[in-house]
Amino acid sequence: MPPFTEAYAKVYLPIFLQQIRDAIDTGNVEFAGGRQKNIKTLAALGILPDDMYDEIKNLSITDYYRGPLLDENEPDEDMYWAFRKAVGCELIYIKLKIKDREGKRLFVMSFHFDGMYD
Numbered sequence: 079m080p081p082f083t084e085a086y087a088k089v090y091l092p093i094f095l096q097q098i099r100d101a102i103d104t105g106n107v108e109f110a111g112g113r114q115k116n117i118k119t120l121a122a123l124g125i126l127p128d129d130m131y132d133e134i135k136n137l138s139i140t141d142y143y144r145g146p147l148l149d150e151n152e153p154d155e156d157m158y159w160a161f162r163k164a165v166g167c168e169l170i171y172i173k174l175k176i177k178d179r180e181g182k183r184l185f186v187m188s189f190h191f192d193g194m195y196d
Contacts, residue, residue, distance in 0.1 A: 101184035
C-alpha cells in the first residue's frame, strides 16, 4: 500500500479531481441521497442533486481537507477523499470516492454541513 502522506495527496489530488469531473461529465455518478444529513443539507441550501454535482465539479486543491482514507464501511473497496467547500454562506463537508470496479463511477458519500454528524 502506498504511503498516504500529504506529499502523496498533493501528487494524486489533481488526478482525482479530474476523475471527478470526467465522471460527472459522463453521468457516471451515484449519490448517497438516502442519508438524512445529505437530504437536509440540500433542502436547507435550496439546491438539487444536479446543483450539488456542479459544486463538486468545481472543487479545487484549496478545498482539499484530507485523504485518501480507508472507507471503514467497505475496507476492501476504494479509498475516499474529503473536502470542505463554501457553498453560499455555508461550509460543506464533501466525501467522495471513485469506484474503480464500477468503471470510474463517482460515489458521493457525504454532502452536508460541516460538523453535522447525526
